[in-house]
Amino acid sequence: MRQINLIFLYLAIILVTSCASTSKQVPTPTNTMELDVFSSSVDQLLKNKDFLKSEILKINASKPSIQRILNESDGFWVKGNLKRANSELERALRISKNESSVFLRLSHIRLEQGLEVESGSFAARGLLISNVSSWERLLLNVYIKD
Amino acid sequence: MNFRISIKYIFSILTIVFVIFILAVVSVIDRRVTSKLDGVLWTVPAKIYSRSLEIAEGGKVNINNFLKELEMLSYEESSNPQNPGQFHYKENNIRLFLKGYKKQESGLYEISFEGNKVKSLKRQDGIRIDLISLEPMPIGGMYPSHMEDRLLLDWTQVPDRLVKILLAVEDQGFFDHYGISLKSISRAFFTNIKAANIEQGGSTITQQLAKSFFFSSEQTLKRKAVEAIAALLIEFRYSKQEILLAYINDVHLGQSGKRSIHGFGLGAQHFFGSSLKNLETDQLALLVGMLKGPSLYNPRRNPMNALNRRNTVLGVLRRDGLITEEVYMDLNIKPVKTIKPSFRSETKYPAFHDLVRIELRNNFEEEELRSEGLSVYTNIDPIFQASLENNIVLTKEKLVKKYGKKLEELEGAAIVVDIQNGEIKAVVGSTNPSQFGFNRSLNAIRPIGSLVKPFVYLSALEKYQDFNLTTTLDDSHLSVPISNNSSWEPNNFDKKYHGNVPLHKALWQSYNIASARLGIGLGFDSVGKTFKSLGIKKKIPQYPSLYIGSFEMSPFEVIQAYQTIASDGFYSPLRSIRDITDIEGKSALSYPYKIEQRFRPEPIYLIKFAMQQTFIRGTARGYKQSTIDKWNVGGKTGTSDDQRDSWFVGYAGDYLVLVWFGFDDNRPTPLTGRTGALELWKNFINDINPNSSTKTILPRINYVWTDIGDGKLSGPKCKNSILTPFIIGTEPKNIPSVRRRCGSMLEDESSSVIKKLKQVFEKKKSETN
Numbered sequence: 001m002r003q004i005n006l007i008f009l010y011l012a013i014i015l016v017t018s019c020a021s022t023s024k025q026v027p028t029p030t031n032t033m034e035l036d037v038f039s040s041s042v043d044q045l046l047k048n049k050d051f052l053k054s055e056i057l058k059i060n061a062s063k064p065s066i067q068r069i070l071n072e073s074d075g076f077w078v079k080g081n082l083k084r085a086n087s088e089l090e091r092a093l094r095i096s097k098n099e100s101s102v103f104l105r106l107s108h109i110r111l112e113q114g115l116e117v118e119s120g121s122f123a124a125r126g127l128l129i130s131n132v133s134s135w136e137r138l139l140l141n142v143y144i145k146d
Numbered sequence: 147m148n149f150r151i152s153i154k155y156i157f158s159i160l161t162i163v164f165v166i167f168i169l170a171v172v173s174v175i176d177r178r179v180t181s182k183l184d185g186v187l188w189t190v191p192a193k194i195y196s197r198s199l200e201i202a203e204g205g206k207v208n209i210n211n212f213l214k215e216l217e218m219l220s221y222e223e224s225s226n227p228q229n230p231g232q233f234h235y236k237e238n239n240i241r242l243f244l245k246g247y248k249k250q251e252s253g254l255y256e257i258s259f260e261g262n263k264v265k266s267l268k269r270q271d272g273i274r275i276d277l278i279s280l281e282p283m284p285i286g287g288m289y290p291s292h293m294e295d296r297l298l299l300d301w302t303q304v305p306d307r308l309v310k311i312l313l314a315v316e317d318q319g320f321f322d323h324y325g326i327s328l329k330s331i332s333r334a335f336f337t338n339i340k341a342a343n344i345e346q347g348g349s350t351i352t353q354q355l356a357k358s359f360f361f362s363s364e365q366t367l368k369r370k371a372v373e374a375i376a377a378l379l380i381e382f383r384y385s386k387q388e389i390l391l392a393y394i395n396d397v398h399l400g401q402s403g404k405r406s407i408h409g410f411g412l413g414a415q416h417f418f419g420s421s422l423k424n425l426e427t428d429q430l431a432l433l434v435g436m437l438k439g440p441s442l443y444n445p446r447r448n449p450m451n452a453l454n455r456r457n458t459v460l461g462v463l464r465r466d467g468l469i470t471e472e473v474y475m476d477l478n479i480k481p482v483k484t485i486k487p488s489f490r491s492e493t494k495y496p497a498f499h500d501l502v503r504i505e506l507r508n509n510f511e512e513e514e515l516r517s518e519g520l521s522v523y524t525n526i527d528p529i530f531q532a533s534l535e536n537n538i539v540l541t542k543e544k545l546v547k548k549y550g551k552k553l554e555e556l557e558g559a560a561i562v563v564d565i566q567n568g569e570i571k572a573v574v575g576s577t578n579p580s581q582f583g584f585n586r587s588l589n590a591i592r593p594i595g596s597l598v599k600p601f602v603y604l605s606a607l608e609k610y611q612d613f614n615l616t617t618t619l620d621d622s623h624l625s626v627p628i629s630n631n632s633s634w635e636p637n638n639f640d641k642k643y644h645g646n647v648p649l650h651k652a653l654w655q656s657y658n659i660a661s662a663r664l665g666i667g668l669g670f671d672s673v674g675k676t677f678k679s680l681g682i683k684k685k686i687p688q689y690p691s692l693y694i695g696s697f698e699m700s701p702f703e704v705i706q707a708y709q710t711i712a713s714d715g716f717y718s719p720l721r722s723i724r725d726i727t728d729i730e731g732k733s734a735l736s737y738p739y740k741i742e743q744r745f746r747p748e749p750i751y752l753i754k755f756a757m758q759q760t761f762i763r764g765t766a767r768g769y770k771q772s773t774i775d776k777w778n779v780g781g782k783t784g785t786s787d788d789q790r791d792s793w794f795v796g797y798a799g800d801y802l803v804l805v806w807f808g809f810d811d812n813r814p815t816p817l818t819g820r821t822g823a824l825e826l827w828k829n830f831i832n833d834i835n836p837n838s839s840t841k842t843i844l845p846r847i848n849y850v851w852t853d854i855g856d857g858k859l860s861g862p863k864c865k866n867s868i869l870t871p872f873i874i875g876t877e878p879k880n881i882p883s884v885r886r887r888c889g890s891m892l893e894d895e896s897s898s899v900i901k902k903l904k905q906v907f908e909k910k911k912s913e914t915n
């Protein structure tokens with residue numbers, strides 16, 4: 001049941017993020033209220049580390065060679081071996097410097113290691129990559145602390 | 147009666163004394179044997195390795211560098227690669243028999259290249275794969291004082307063939323005796339009597355192991371007796387398997403300089419550049435044959451002796467039915483081939499080793515490093531290192547030729563780092579880079595000259611409401627009072643004043659007065675904060691000449707600060723080590739990629755633009771625009787007072803390279819940053835030919851045409867105009883009347899594109915109507 005709720009929320013987030021960039025309609029007061037309620041739900045959801053992790057694990061690399069390394073890294077990460085997961089991610093970055101999927105993982109792993117500043121820095125670095133999707137951009141922004 | 151009692155008494159006393167003496171001797175020998183077998187024998191120095199090269203399908207790779215890497219890893223060219231360590235290169239295609247490393251299986255692979263990209267990677271069976279890893283190159287170790295080096299093997303790494311050959315040649319009755327073989331001793335005894343000399347030993351493998359514990363090769367009866375007792379004790383305390391494995395790991399197989407090569411594991415690497423498991427029967431036969439006299443049968447020094455000895459061993463194998471007559475005939479005629487010793491010798495790359503040692507000693511005791519068998523995986527790129535070492539020597543030679551003998555004592559240092567993650571790829575600390583000694587990359591503390599200017603200008607550009615790339619700086623006479631009766635008056639290198647100049651031009655032309663005035667205007671606090679954010683940890687002196695580089699730093703400190711700029715404002719501590727594993731291959735310590743955003747990307751973008759102009763029209767000009775774009779280069783020259791220091795720091799592709807030249811006694815040189823350090827920078831970068839790099843695209847940056855001379859708005863058709871980046875909202879607004887015509891936006895390229903688009907749109911519209 002919880003998973004179904006998450007799927008709905010996920011779809012809703014995509015809808016809202018895509019609308020946010022294209023819609024020119026002026027929302028009615030009722031819509032504004034619904035949007036506020038919805039935004040706070042999104043906010044809550046993005047604060048949920050487990051949700052973020054599960055979303056990040058779904059994000060694939062743009063190259064098969066990097067995806068192969070990500071699979072190895074994800075295997076270690078899921079088992080809680082952050083050190084090995086990290087070392088695989090660094091390996092991936094040496095082969096391809098601009099993989100947002102890698103920076104997302106590094107951001108979250110650093111957060112799990114209690115390194116918030118570094119987590120934010122990895123996310124900021126990921127945001128400099130030119131072909132980052134809107135969803136990845138939204139997720140990366142979660143780690144950036146002002 | 148009394149006499150008889152006293153004799154009996156004395157005899158008893160002597161017997162007791164003798165027994166006590168024997169027990170004491172046995173106890174001493176026992177202690178020695180157990181301490182060796184349980185401890186010192188397993189003293190394995192830390193091994194230091196280069197990075198492992200990984201290539202991926204679709205990834206970028208420089209073919210020449212890849213071939214050089216294969217050569218350095220002792221791969222051999224062969225028209226039909228069938229064994230580990232062989233390859234064949236033909237027309238953008240390499241068939242490579244990998245030796246295997248960690249998860250990378252040994253086997254035949256095919257790599258196809260297209261330009262500087264890997265087009266495809268295939269296994270022998272034709273199945274496409276996406277990644278292969280070459281093994282890292284051993285580059286040295288942390289050896290104990292007796293310089294014994296070994297690669298410790300366990301049973302899974304010892305091929306059965308080796309055991310069979312070893313027992314056939316050295317000790318056929320190994321599994322039957324108790325440490326001493328009376329049969330062997332009597333055979334040796336009669337042979338030696340006949341020859342009236344000691345010609346043959348009757349030592350078992352256990353006795354040979356015992357002998358190696360006492361660091362002496364003399365063949366006296368006393369020594370033999372001690373060895374015999376030791377052998378019996380070893381057999382009493384340890385199993386046959388343990389004894390054999392200890393022997394395999396302990397045998398002496400020669401010297402490499404001061405380093406002593408022990409064990410078959412290291413022997414295989416040292417002579418054949420391969421793991422023991424990958425050796426052919428003839429190679430194993432040679433190693434076993436060498437036990438009789440590691441120096442006499444050294445295949446590099448005495449190839450004929452080695453060949454004869456190997457064939458003698460092969461003869462024993464044929465006699466004992468371990469190989470057939472046919473195999474014997476094949477192997478017997480094979481030449482003895484070893485790898486080039488220079489690639490597998492003792493510690494190389496002294497300056498890099500200094501860095502590694504500093505990092506290691508923060509976490510490990512000296513004793514641990516010399517005995518625990520750690521494997522230290524570093525970030526060094528052996529291709530880059532070789533190129534840097536070669537080019538510092540060649541560049542100095544050229545400079546000596548050009549400027550004369552006065553430069554013969556010229557010294558230098560250079561460092562190469564990966565911009566993104568701060569990994570140190572190569573380093574030299576002397577113009578004689580292969581010798582250990584004073585490491586100038588770490589320890590030469592010198593005035594950095596104009597290398598300080600980007601730090602000052604960045605400090606200004608961070609205040610983007612007040613400064614942009616075209617902000618006018620005053621490069622006219624400046625006098626700063628520094629005490630009651632004196633003042634400081636900086637000069638430009640060309641001894642001229644340049645009046646009002648745009649900020650970016652003042653940087654790429656390296657104007658001292660404009661820079662000093664800018665720094666003074668910003669103040670020590672502001673500039674000091676930027677220094678700190680760049681990663682400069684030392685105390686910043688508060689005098690105005692700081693702003694034009696009287697500040698002293700080591701090359702290592704300077705490149706750390708420039709790494710933060712080159713990586714778009716993300717500071718990463720420079721690292722020489724990647725990972726350390728223990729003797730069992732488990733991770734003991736890793737040095738993860740650390741990152742901290744110290745600057746917003748926009749001011750960095752602007753400073754990097756100005757640093758690129760250094761190559762286009764400034765002090766480092768000379769490259770074609772296409773090369774500048776491909777590598778996305780940027781950099782800064784630096785020359786200290788009286789040309790005592792020649793600096794250049796610049797990035798190309800994924801790498802940042804810093805070079806310094808000067809004399810140790812600080813006397814003036816005839817070199818500037820451009821004529822000295824930049825030469826080495828260019829020679830190195832041209833040699834490694836880095837892969838292309840793309841410029842970061844920032845949405846908050848907008849380009850407009852400005853005039854190089856006055857920095858005001860201009861247009862594409864105006865003379866001396868340059869497309870200049872601005873943080874949106876900070877662009878100049880008004881075009882000077884003299885440039886209204888040439889700078890008209892209607893003439894702009896972008897306008898003409900829009901015009902064409904409009905025409906197409908209108909045409910389509912009329913068609914639909």
